[in-house]
Amino acid sequence: MHIIHNLNNLYQHRNLIYTLVQRELKARYRGSMLGFFWTFLNPFLLMVIYSLVFSVFLRYSDPAIQPYAVYLFSGLLPWLWFSSATIESTASLLEGGNLVKKVIFPTEILPIVKVLSNLVNFLLSLLMLIPFNIYYLYISKTANTLYKPFSLSLVYLPVVVLVHLAFIMGLALLLSSLNVHFRDIFQLIANLLTFWFFLTPIIYPKETLLNGSAMMRWQYRLNPLAHITAAYQHIFFYGRTPDLAALAKVFAGSFVLILAGYWVFDRLRDSFSEVV
């Protein structure tokens, strides 16, 4: 079978994937003074901005999502993985044009590397939750009884990450190959992602959508990232078991997306070296 052959070929190139992910991570902050520390500093600064805007300027304080910093982080860090992986992988084939044209290797490696390097970055940035949780739990002793950061539900993390990964991977394969022919996609994607970000309950609790209009409820149901984000929040903030049924549906959808993305990628594969 064609796809089995391709998967095997990909497996043969695992060393290349590994090395390229390593290169990506090494090169990202090389030359900057703070270096690898930016992995933590970037989401931290973003968190500070959102906290300032929502808690201080807009005086938005839902007691159910206090401490807000931890709540925000629980959804924001996975989102940052999703958005940067999507943007970078969309551009990956054009960016790696020289490799596509001059080196023998399966080109799907380029978007895959972008997804995986951002995954590593994401997993590392999760470490930031530890000092924040320690502070809110033991030093400032937050009153919110729903807030249970260190719980057994953390064992579900790999499952959630896997579902999330499947979704991102499918999208990455689809967008990267289409972007070779329609470069408008890359221009559009950043704006779409901003819109998507606000549709997803990251800076506000999902109840805001569920208690809202019928359209908002439908939007929540159909948004795969809403379910994935909710799962992360369950694990990191509420200490509850994520909605496994919803995750299973998202995974099934993501699996179809991967197949579709791979199919499109494979059909367009031969054109890459000529068009990039």
Next chain:
Amino acid sequence: MSHKYAIKIDHVSKAFRRWDRARKFLTLKSALLRGELLHSLRDKKDAFYALRDVSFTMQRGTTVGIIGRNGSGKSTLLKLIAGITKPTSGRIIKNGKVSALLELGAGFHPEISGRENIFINGIMLGLSRRELRNKYEEIIAFSELGDFIDAPVKTYSSGMYMRLAFSVAVNVDPDILLIDEVLAVGDKAFTDKCMDKIYDFKKRNKTIVFVSHGLGTVEKLCDQVIWLDKGAMAGKGDPIQVVESYLMKMAEDEDKRLQDQEHKQQCNDAEQDSLYEETCQHTGRRYQVEVLSQPTAANPYPRKRWGSQEVTIDRVSLLNKAGQKKSIFRTGEDITIRMDYQAKDTIRSPVFGIALFRNDNIQIYGTNTFIDRFDIPAISGKGTVDIAIRQLNLLPGVYFLDVAAHTEEGFPYDYHFRLYSFKVYSHLEDVGIYRLDHRWRKGHQADEKTNHRPV
């Protein structure tokens, strides 16, 4: 592996689409729905053929060179063999692991050190981690980068960049190695080191496919040569023969171009004619001088013609062995200079002469019928005088030719000063003005005295 051949190219054509916006959607649709990305190109209107019906079989362990001018499809063929692009029609069968050196330093990241880039680049070229670790020190030593190996690649000079890239590249160990024009980097010493590595490959019975403009290298290195012209196979086989016919074709094309150029030049010059009179130093007779061109950067000596016109040289032709008119010759070719003259009355004892100059005005040779004691008692009307030169061993360059008809005392009937030029090419790389007829021979070494064998 029981296959005799390493690569079989079977009626391969490659068409590229001239992309235009309107058709893009149609193409994408058919590509997705019917997988027709390549086949829909049969619609010839918007297809450009980079390769047409090329067939070739490369035996295991041979080194094959691909030559041809720019845009002839050499690199496309290499990419097809590598599998980076797919043929529009025909097929390519490969037996063995393929590595392609189409670009040096593919995958180098400017921000990270040379040491780290060795790993990435090596793996991209198909080396395993273990192989890389084993060869690590060797690669670093080969690159001659010294302490710079730990500096980010962006700080490298282009020479250092290329050296590092090549050091990794020569350590790949495939069954089939594809090389595209990458040998032309670095100083002489480094290039020699790289050539050694390539010879080493040859010795280990690897198959090498090699695209190059360095015809000397191709002749030395390759067992077989493919010559591509506008995407079609124009010749294949023995390197010396194929390179020879390629050079001849190139020269012919160049010849045509030069003739066109000369024609234009003459049209331009016609506007700049000027006439004046001069007196002959030997006889005191006066004659007219016609200046045909002003000095230019390409030709710093004005083209002139002077003389009494009692005899005129109406046409000068440079002929090859077969009697064809040419303005480009290969070093060592036989050449005949033919002068078509016309004498108004009967002229007794005319002298015809020639002089050859290099483009920096160094006279290479000059002679005439008087010096050579070639007696022409009298001429009248039209006729020709030939001077046949056996083996014109001039080295590549542009040369100028003067011709003249004059009296035995030197009074000019018709002198053509720098009016003719021709070009010489060669595929050898010897240097100087003139190739001396020579042979090399190796004598016995002093310490071999005791067991010397007759050669």
